[in-house]
Amino acid sequence: MVRPMYKTKLFRKEQLKFMLLNLVAFSFIFTIFDIIIFHEVQRTLFSKADHELEAFQDMITDQMLPRTEIPLREKGPNRNLSREGRQPNPNPRIIVLKWDEQGTIANENEIGTLLYENYFQTYKLDRKNLDVLTTTTIDDEYHFRTILFHNPTDESAVYTELLINIDAEYTIVDNFAELLWICSILFILLSITASYVLSKKMMKPIIHSWNKQAEFVENASHELRTPLTIVQNKLEALLVEPEEKIMNRFEHIALGLSETRRLSKLTTDLLTLARADSSETELMKQPIRIDDLIEEVCSPFMDIAESQDKSFSLALQSAATIEADEARLHQLLVILLDNALKYTAQQDEIQVKTYKEESKVMIEVSDTGIGIKPENTQHIFDRFYREDKARSRETGGTGLGLSIAQWIVDKHGGTISVSRNKPKGTTFKIKIPT
Numbered sequence: 458m459v460r461p462m463y464k465t466k467l468f469r470k471e472q473l474k475f476m477l478l479n480l481v482a483f484s485f486i487f488t489i490f491d492i493i494i495f496h497e498v499q500r501t502l503f504s505k506a507d508h509e510l511e512a513f514q515d516m517i518t519d520q521m522l523p524r525t526e527i528p529l530r531e532k533g534p535n536r537n538l539s540r541e542g543r544q545p546n547p548n549p550r551i552i553v554l555k556w557d558e559q560g561t562i563a564n565e566n567e568i569g570t571l572l573y574e575n576y577f578q579t580y581k582l583d584r585k586n587l588d589v590l591t592t593t594t595i596d597d598e599y600h601f602r603t604i605l606f607h608n609p610t611d612e613s614a615v616y617t618e619l620l621i622n623i624d625a626e627y628t629i630v631d632n633f634a635e636l637l638w639i640c641s642i643l644f645i646l647l648s649i650t651a652s653y654v655l656s657k658k659m660m661k662p663i664i665h666s667w668n669k670q671a672e673f674v675e676n677a678s679h680e681l682r683t684p685l686t687i688v689q690n691k692l693e694a695l696l697v698e699p700e701e702k703i704m705n706r707f708e709h710i711a712l713g714l715s716e717t718r719r720l721s722k723l724t725t726d727l728l729t730l731a732r733a734d735s736s737e738t739e740l741m742k743q744p745i746r747i748d749d750l751i752e753e754v755c756s757p758f759m760d761i762a763e764s765q766d767k768s769f770s771l772a773l774q775s776a777a778t779i780e781a782d783e784a785r786l787h788q789l790l791v792i793l794l795d796n797a798l799k800y801t802a803q804q805d806e807i808q809v810k811t812y813k814e815e816s817k818v819m820i821e822v823s824d825t826g827i828g829i830k831p832e833n834t835q836h837i838f839d840r841f842y843r844e845d846k847a848r849s850r851e852t853g854g855t856g857l858g859l860s861i862a863q864w865i866v867d868k869h870g871g872t873i874s875v876s877r878n879k880p881k882g883t884t885f886k887i888k889i890p891t
């Protein structure tokens with residue numbers, strides 16, 4: 458089937474939409490993931506420096522030293538006893554700045570002239586981050602974790618600021634951020650490919666069902682048009698001869714009527730399938746003795762077979778009760794029996810069998826009729842498919858019967874298959890779970 462241009466365009470647009478949506482979703486998830494990982498790595502790396510700063514802050518505030526200088530390391534044999542309750546050694550990584558009210562460093566002698574003149578001469582007091590651990594950069598190059606606080610035990614300064622160099626950690630975080638960027642770009646490139654593949658996969662079933670639906674509507678309109686044209690022609694023919702007796706135009710009327718019946722059957726079948734497609738039809742399941750139902754449905758068909766000089770036999774041995782929709786099973790059997798009668802000739806045989814096989818009920822409807830060509834068996838459940846259109850029309854077929862049969866079997870969780878009957882004819886086998 459040639460797909461019209463506008464449909465291809467429409468599908469492309471939808472596919473692009475799916476692709477963009479996928480891409481946005483992927484990128485969003487990855488960005489969140491990036492942010493969490495980055496912050497976690499940064500937090501872990503900075504936490505050691507932060508602990509050291511906090512311990513130092515505790516040491517110089519809690520111990521209520523009479524003077525607030527950094528406690529001197531103990532000399533002699535007791536120097537390692539700090540863990541046993543003695544005053545801990547001051548952390549050599551930490552720089553202590555004391556700020557006066559004007560925001561100048563009051564202890565420049567203590568921190569050393571070299572350090573002060575090289576780095577802290579231009580360093581400004583930042584009162585905004587009081588009591589908060591932050592990162593600061595000195596000389597645009599050196600990174601420190603820092604905490605500024607009020608030290609009540611120190612009268613020589615208003616604020617005390619502790620700084621600890623984190624250049625090593627910062628380099629790791631920097632490298633990690635770079636790696637994350639590279640990964641993100643790679644990931645976005647990969648997601649573009651993945652989104653394209655996914656959107657193509659997503660569109661496939663949509664295009665398939667769209668095409669099927671379009672084909673169905675096209676076939677349905679075609680099937681409806683033929684009988685309608687015939688009825689219209691016959692009525693017009695009657696209209697041009699109003700004085701003519703009905704008896705003389707009997708053929709026109711009979712044909713018109715048979716086409717109307719055909720139309721009616723066609724619309725009923727179309728409605729059944731349309732409802733099946735939209736999953737509107739729910740089954741009314743109840744326990745059914747399958748052999749009894751089949752016997753009842755077959756009874757009128759046996760009479761018809763007899764009147765057509767065909768033999769009809771039953772071999773019902775399933776003795777099973779299944780949960781099923783009686784009306785739908787009835788419809789299924791009528792479709793198969795109708796076909797069996799339609800595609801057999803005088804002296805042919807029709808047989809209906811039931812039996813159990815591995816906790817499943819098997820229903821077989823076989824005939825010794827014209828059979829189905831092996832190459833066509835795969836198509837006979839397709840909508841509107843008929844092996845011989847002219848013959849099927851003559852017998853009132855619409856090509857929808859077996860599609861409906863398959864839907865009914867599917868709805869009961871079963872399977873339907875077709876095979877060659879020996880020595881000739883066709884066998885339909887239905888398997889329904891009990």
Ligand code: ADP
Pocket residue numbers: 792796797800824826827828829837842843844845849853854855856857858859860883
């Ligand atoms: P139809 O209304 O044309 O019978 P179905 O869907 O019931 O439509 O069947 C589809 C086609 O399968 C038929 O046109 C016919 O060619 C083939 N078919 C179905 N049942 C039989 C049968 N018992 N013997 C031979 N051919 C059959």
